[in-house]
Amino acid sequence: MPGLFQTKAHANALYAMRKPLLDDELIEQRVSARMARQVVLTGRPVPMVSCVIEEAILRRPIGEWNIHKEQLSALARLGRLRNVELQVMPLDCPEHxxxxxxxxxxxxxxxxxxxxxxxxxxxxxxxxxxxxxxxxxxxxxxxxxxxxxxxxxxxxxxxxxxx
Structure with missing residues (x-):
């Protein structure tokens, strides 16, 4: 999942599961930095963003199910923005x-x-x-x-x- 598209909870879950473990302060710094970079999606001038995400990422729940549902909901909102072209690489395309x-x-x-x-x-x-x-x-x-x-x-x- 591209960092620009991650929810705070999703990013936090990703950093929390890293091995070797990251300390809580470093996780918070990295999540905060990732969230701060997301303003580029709505800043002026509005950038054109094109992204292809693997379907497997959409089906793998990172963190708990409520975190995954929030992430899918955020992707759906992003996919409706005029400046974002979000595409999914389907699982049935084995060689791409x-x-x-x-x-x-x-x-x-x-x-x-x-x-x-x-x-x-x-x-x-x-x-x-x-x-x-x-x-x-x-x-x-x-x-x-x-x-x-x-x-x-x-x-x-x-x-x-x-x-």
């Missing part, structure tokens, strides 16, 4: 272009597009034009393999109503 792991593409106004990857507490900003071009091409393939935004929102709402 995103199997190499998650990444983020950022296109700052008036600057070149960059990539960002983060895994196992290691992060890397990608500025090499060829590497960024490959990520952008891969993202295009991922989006074409995922459900449409409308189909994705319908799936999220079905999951939310089945709880």
């Amino acid at each position: 272009a995103g199997m190499g792991g998650a990444f983020t593409l950022l296109t700052p106004k008036g600057k070149p597009q960059v990539g960002y990857v983060e895994v196992q507490n290691v992060s890397r900003l990608i500025t090499d034009l060829e590497e960024v071009r490959i990520l952008a091409a891969r993202y295009g393939c991922i989006r074409s393999q995922a459900l449409t935004p409308r189909e994705s929102l319908a799936l999220i709402e079905r999951l939310l109503n089945s709880q």
